[in-house]
Amino acid sequence: MTTVDIAVPVPARRPTPRESYLNVAHTVKSWALTTDHKRIGILYLVTTVFAMALGGVFALVLRTEHLSPGPTIVDAYTYNRLFTMHGIVMVWLFMIPSIPTAFGNFLLPIMIGAKDVAFPRLNLLSYYIYLLGSIWVLIALWAGGCDTGWTFYTPYSDHSPSAVVPTVFGIFILGWSTIITGVNFIVTTHTMRAKGLGWFRMPLFVWAMYGVSIIQTLATPVLAISLLVVGIDHWFDWGLFDPARGGDPVLYQHLFWFYSHPAVYIMILPAMGVIIEVVCTFSHKNPASYKAIAYSTLGIAFVGFATWGHHMFVAGISVFDAAAFGVLSMLVAIFSAIKVFTWVLTMRRGSVVVTTPMLYFFAFLFLFVFGGMTGVAVATQSLDVHWHDTYFVVAHFHFIMVGSTMTAWLAALHYWFPKITGRMYPERMGYVGATLVFSGFFMTFFPQFLLGNAGMPRRYYDYDPQFQPLHVVSTVGAWILGAAMIWTLTYLLVALFRGERAPANPWDSRSYEWLTPSPPPKHNFVREPVFARDPYDYTVPAEEVHA
Amino acid sequence: MREHVAGHFEDIEKQAHAARFGMWVFLGTEVLFFSGLFALYIGYRIEHPRGFDVGVEHNTLVYGSVNTAVLLVSSYFVALGVHELRLGRNRLSAWLVGLTILLGLAFLGIKTAEYLHHFADGIYPGGTGRFFEEHTDPGLKMFFTLYFCMTGLHAIHVLVGCGVLSFLLYKVATRSIGAWAPHPLAIGAIYWHLVDVIWIFLWPLFYLVTGHVR
């Protein structure tokens, strides 16, 4: 049995099973009390998949209810609680943690040549806080769930008859997990890079994790206080937003959106980090501009804090404020445009192969650009007067959150499957899955742009019969998307046990995580690694890199 | 057990640096946590200038100012405690940290007395209480609700700070940390200083500043 020296890449033939982070210990305690960032990543991955499934079930019930106007399978109060809990579970239990806690945790130290994150025990604590918060939200569900919408607008949230307090408290707890992870990633990136590994030679996925951690640590505390105040108002009736007691309901919106707009960048930046890795690897080429990707990440992180008012164009803000938020929203869109062009131009004069991750990249490209452009459209003030709080906005954000982030998450799941599990997934099943996911998604959400144009508001239990045909199409699409997810998760689960054993570098990538065996040993590297070339150097064959 | 180098760090210095960096980033999150309430204060003060003026004038300046002095002195003691620990004088350091905790508890005691005074006047959060039957300005109700929220949240942080310092006091006294690894106390002290700084901002907003609107 050979220990692997990082300076010499592992040859591409089937290795025999050796000691890795997976088989170094098998007890429940070794998993429950692990401080190994890779195992913590797995714990998060499994839990977030369950969260996604729960949110997905809610979505299917919502869509099925919309097969016909009027009552179909649930009543109005149940519907209202379902759309609220769907949003809460998807945003805070799935979308925000999904890529950073699973793939960020697993890969960040490896990509910078470190043995672990800066604070491994805090890392484990962050998982248990996430678990506690999730369980609390489940308790709130059991208590009937909340019906205010994931935005908790006052004064309605102050007096709603639903389970507001346990719900906001669960999210409050979850927020601390996000903050701890953010602090951990920031300190790790600053202090634990391998000798000689400068900021501009790290894999770009690390930049994405760094950028998202900045947003997470700065924005989440503001969410925490907003939810705390909603909880206090609901439980104690202190009237912090009650006009009769000096309160201002619109001030709540400012506070909430100050967090929640950066929150959407928390959800997209990690996806963008996955995409650049996938594009470079499967084009076997360096990024068209490393610095453009790195700086635009920071640009999104910071300018994203200045745009929250575009959620409030019809809330009664002044014309001046609206204009200011409008122009800043256009500015922040430019950073995404920079990334889009960089991804596409990376393929130019590359050596492109179409694998499942690359198929997901194409789905991402189409849906992100399409969805992002509708974002620029709703940021146009006079147009937003018509579109605000209609299905147009619902379609826009699902194009980004599902069509982009979840698609990138699926890309990541396939791309790093060999590294994490030591096995390959079945490629043809991946093609089928990606096609089904894309088709199901598009069929679900494209009609919703038209519903919004026609004037159907969101969060509507009942609707005018003229909207029914579009709703039926959307619901059929949702069922296809659901089936596609089941298909994908099933073959991945089977591959976990029966997949072909993977070599260290099945994709012929140059990024640093492919220099360790698949799966990696417990301490990632045997000796402290020295990365001789940058992670995107495809000018020489793989064997010559780092020799 | 003596503080030692964790497996994934090269040496104690790197570990200390990472710990300090982490604490500063965490302090940033605490600042932003409070900033939501400060933002509400600013917004509501602009909307209700007279109500807030009356509220500030009604608060007892002595309570607030004594508490400010208490926290400032406690910060001095804990800073001195870190200095002494760096020099290896664990016993002296332990006494200083203990004094800091006592002052923190004194702060909480004075705050409790002040709350009881408010309750006796019929001032409760949420604009309830007989005080508000005579003084009907909604801005005044909001002032006191914010007062209870912000000083209450701050008091919780003082309590947490006392807990953190108690844990560190134990480590200093049992020589788990010392001149070779003073950073745990240093970062605990930084947290205490933040709690102090937040009070420095609460004090003028609730006890000092009036706009003298005619």
Added chain:
Amino acid sequence: MNDLLLKILDLPPQASTYAFDVDLLHYFVIGTTMLGATFVFLLALWFLFMHRRRFPGETTQRLQTSVPAEILIIGGILSLFLLFWVVGASEYAHIQHPPDDAMPVYVTGKQWMWKFAYQDGRSDIDVLTVPVHRPVKLVMTSRDVIHSFYVPAFRMKQDVVPGRYYTAWFEAQQTGEFDIDCAEYCGVSHSRMLAKVRVLSQPDYARWLERPQTGDLAARGRDIAAKRGCLSCHTLDGQPHIGPSFAGLYDAPVRLSDGTIVTADVAYLTRSMMDPQVQIVDSYKPVMPTYRGILEEPEVAALVELIVSLKDQPIAPSVVLPRTQPLGSAQRLGEGPQPSAGEQPR
């Protein structure tokens, strides 16, 4: 062309004067962005085809996009987005500012219905009747939680917030009935908080105005002003008293205690009733209490109408007030300094 696009995009009829301009911008934004998106995607497919891997182990050159090219692409896109912003922001400003001659209607949203009060004193629930080709200004608030008044056919939407009054406006250019939806989630019957705008032709509207009435809103405002104690401090005849007179107040410039000059428009009037301490008129004492929670929304509407009706014609004084001393109002209000002897006129 417009009709074709309306159909393809599933847009409602353009029933207000600004709907067409908004839709033009819509076509432009969606058209150019979709064109751009298509171009990007086709470019990616092109590269996929042209640069597919030819053999395993194939290496590639290190290529960087040239900085001038980057600047050109980004500059072009930024200019396009800024164009969207400029047009959108100016249309938005137009949508936010009612014309001076707009006819007011007072709107109250409450769970789960819309109430409309007209100048002639009448009110309706869930039907807003307006004439075609006349600008209508909606002065709106909520009784309970935030709702949103949305007329898709007019391309207009405005949130209504309890304790505040917002103004929105439209000028209908087609007769017919158009949906009003509530567009801000407000509880279990949010999706059933529906109403209709009925746009009548000028002759039909004139006929509608003639239906039996219950008294004009301004006259009702006078009764309310007496009943609610406004007249203890404000006169209707131009004489300054504890507070400024209502006569000649509407739309006049007002000098505030901090030296700024504002116009006494509807927003100023409603704010003065809800948050009287925020803007104090120069040389007056800040003794007015808030009427939030005390005045019902229709009463606020009636008081505004009263003040509007006194814009050019004060009511003749029945009593000439002494130049000194008001009536101990400060003690009754329980706060604020005692008014000193000798009020000065506005």
